[in-house]
Amino acid sequence: MEDFIQDLQDSLHKGFIDQQYNKSSRYIPELLINNASQNKNVLSTILEELDSCNSFLFSVAFITEGGLATLKSHLLDLDRKGIKGRILTSTFLHFNQPKVFKELMKLTNVEVKMTDIPGFHSKGYIFEHREFYSLIVGSSNLTAHALQVNHEWNVKLTSYENGEVINHFKRQFEDVWDEAHQLTDQWIENYEKNYTPIDFKKAEKVIELPTEYKVNSLKEALEIKPNKMQIAALEQIQAVRDAGNDKGLVISATGTGKTYLSAFDVRRFAPKKMLFIVHREQILHKALSDFQLITGGIDKDFGILSGSSKQTEAKYLFATIQTISKQQMLDQFDPEEFDYILIDEVHKAGAASYLRVIDYFNPEFLMGMTATPERTDDFNIFELFDYNIAYEIRLQEALEEDMLCPFHYFGVTDLEYNGELIDDATILSYLVTEERVNHILDKINYYGFSGERVRGLMFCSRKEEAIKLSEALNNKGLRTVSLTGDTSQEDRIHQVNRLENGSLDYIITVDIFNEGIDIPSINQVVMLRQTQSSIIFIQQLGRGLRKHDSKEFVTIIDFIGNYKNNYLIPIALSGDKSQNKDNIRRNTTETSYIKGVSTINFEEIAKKQIFKSINNSNLTAVKILKDAYMELKNRIGKVPYLYDFVTNHSIDPVVIADKFKNYYLFLLKMKEEVSNITPYENSVLTMLSLEILPGKRKHELILLDQLVRHCKISNRDYIHLLEESKCLVDQATLQSVHRILSLSFFSQNDKKKYGTVPIVEFKSENYSFNSKIKESLENNSYFKRLFEDVIKTGIEKSKKYDSGKSLTLYEKYSRKDSCKLLNWDKDESSTMYGYKPKHQTCPIFVTYHKNNEVEASVDYGDEFISPELFKWYTRSNRTLQSDEVQKIIHAENNSIDVHLFVKKDDDEGTGFYYMGEVKPDKDSVHQDKMADNKPVVHMNMVMEQPVESKLYNYIVNGLE
Structure with missing residues (x-):
């Protein structure tokens, strides 16, 4: 409790007195806002508090079904744990609809009361935790827009249970609660009888045009304007045509108005005659009415070609593929008859019926539309449209x-x-x-x-x-x-x-x-x-x-x-x-x-x-990777390089490298015809792919990029480039880069795998490639292309890491990564085990949920006591007098930086989440015994900063 009060005092000092105060800031007062560009919203904090609280109180004037829906699964999980809450709301302005009160009645662990205080307009959320209370108060009601989108200001405060502020809020809540009415089915029934709904909807929230709106003239149709998405799409479609292309593919999520978009483009193109092809008859009439709405024109300009209708003379002809694809039907048309042809749900166009139609006609422009161009039958839709993706919007963007x-x-x-x-x-x-x-x-x-x-x-x-x-x-x-x-x-x-x-x-x-x-x-x-x-x-x-x-x-x-x-x-x-x-x-x-x-x-x-x-799951099974590879190859119309996987949001190149050692070997597995490279060139690509491609340190990438461009670079110029890129620049890091690129850091097995000789040589304050690589880069253009591809891709991947620090919080690192990034002389990952003090650093690696069959001698009780405190065990057979234990206990005095890495369980592979620096709490150090009676020492490690809640909950909660 004393620790909590001290942390709270430090947080309040930083929040209200001196923002430069560098003590604990876990409980610092916080402004909660909604900011999509920063991935911030009020809802996420409320959910974090809900998921970790012992009880909660909400006092909110307005509640919507959407707002309540955001909490429902969390409230159900709380119900399973026996955690209850209370919600106080009202009928102010008749904002709350009767249905939302019915939804509230479904929450078996939440008691709801209604106040009839005139002008009740509060927005406050109180969460009781084991040692403290959290309070969120401000402008956000319990509505989806207020919690996620609207411009809102809310303050989050933390208080000890005896604090005056929290008790003042609780008293206010209880005073109103005591006078409020219990929410019951009878109350809802009475409310419903007297309820007068208020229409808060805004017209601009509806994207598609109202179906009842009929247009009869061209003049009226031209007054209908495309929306923001359609304007951008129309410009891109026109750009495809302006570039001399006669085909274009539109990839647009279901419900985003592909038909309206195509109608706007047809209106702009003004064809003499247009053909619109669909795969089901019931879609025809809707498509026709949508087109008439946008393009205008008299009824006889619009016709249907299907099993039951043959209006082939119409200017705008809407046909089913089943009818138009029959040879006797095709023979009735001139191949040049339609100057604009549209195919809806074009991912089906690999079928013989579609190909027959496409091969027969010769329009000025052919547009295909689909929400899902990816195929499982190996047919390449992208090739059918000459790889011209005129416009693409997927689910996340459309939302x-x-x-x-x-x-x-x-x-x-x-x-x-x-x-x-x-x-x-x-x-x-x-x-x-x-x-x-x-x-x-x-x-x-x-x-x-x-x-x-x-x-x-x-x-x-x-x-x-x-x-x-x-x-x-x-x-x-x-x-x-x-x-x-x-x-x-x-x-x-x-x-x-x-x-x-x-x-x-x-x-x-x-x-x-x-x-x-x-x-x-x-x-x-x-x-x-x-x-x-x-x-x-x-x-x-x-x-x-x-x-x-x-x-x-x-x-x-x-x-x-x-x-x-x-x-x-x-x-x-x-x-x-x-x-x-x-x-x-x-x-x-x-x-x-x-x-x-x-x-x-x-x-x-x-x-x-x-x-x-x-x-x-085996996500790197060859079949899975081959399917993804073929999908990307089909999309771009050529053998892709690693960088193409990044720019097209496909397979992570690191996944390919981990499985196949390098991309050249992957292409051979894909049975691609590729140019030859030498065994040494293959070794160099393997080294770059396994050690440099992940981008966990940008320094090597910057140096290699410069050497490919200029053959040589001085140490001074290299340091200048590092500073420009806001990279950490110190002698230890520079020496580590030397060791990586000279291969002296690696084990003998790795050196052999990577070609034995230094990749980069450092002489007379200058860096340069070794003579074999220079020769390869000059004489083998394919090797050079693969080499450059790894560097370019690695630079892109490095963007998620903080180049100004050795390690980036919450990213994943292996033991080998830690040796490298903490600037150790050698890769000692094979003998590091749980931890190793060396070079004024001590990385600690913890597998949080141990395998059930783990031996008693290694079944340590490592655990998070809280997001800012980790109970850590040394290896067994260690006492308080052990040299390594003394080094860690007195790490701060000895200027040893202790770093904590944690993974949930062994299924997560070799990577551990970096939790930041920790400091041993000397008062908590205790010698104990393992299950096999061997001595062990445990102590609490104080986190430099508390672990973020989502990662904390993910790691702490097991799969049992």
């Missing part, structure tokens, strides 16, 4: 531009059956048991939907499951229907209309609604199957992302069982294709890549299933 309906994704835990979570092998009868159906109902009811009534889509893994589940849910009072591949087109359309007009609650299907269906009013998407691919996942999620007046957001409920492919969920949501396990873990715990008011939430058990899947 940021407010082009899509916001979503709240909930990764929820599927049902356990006989102690096991549902998995790939679960038989059908278990999928539709009474228990699982009730479990599904509990989740869809708890997480809810936006709007007056549910309009839901459920995706199952099997046709029989969809049929049986529909029957079971209907027996529970829902109105559902199952649609499968056996269902006729007419019946599908009929059931979609029933869903939209309120006659159905859910359509339950397998994969037939992944694409090509437009139901803008869908407000809940339920996924009851394992994720087979990121593409299908986004297609299914996208069914609910069209904006519609009846909803403010769409709820995505994903039932996560014991599936081996669970790791695809964070990959799909983040769009990160790096195949880097650390990136996937971070994208599961840190979801700030989703912009706007959308959120991604995983229940704790579901999150552990994903971590388990990540750990067990």
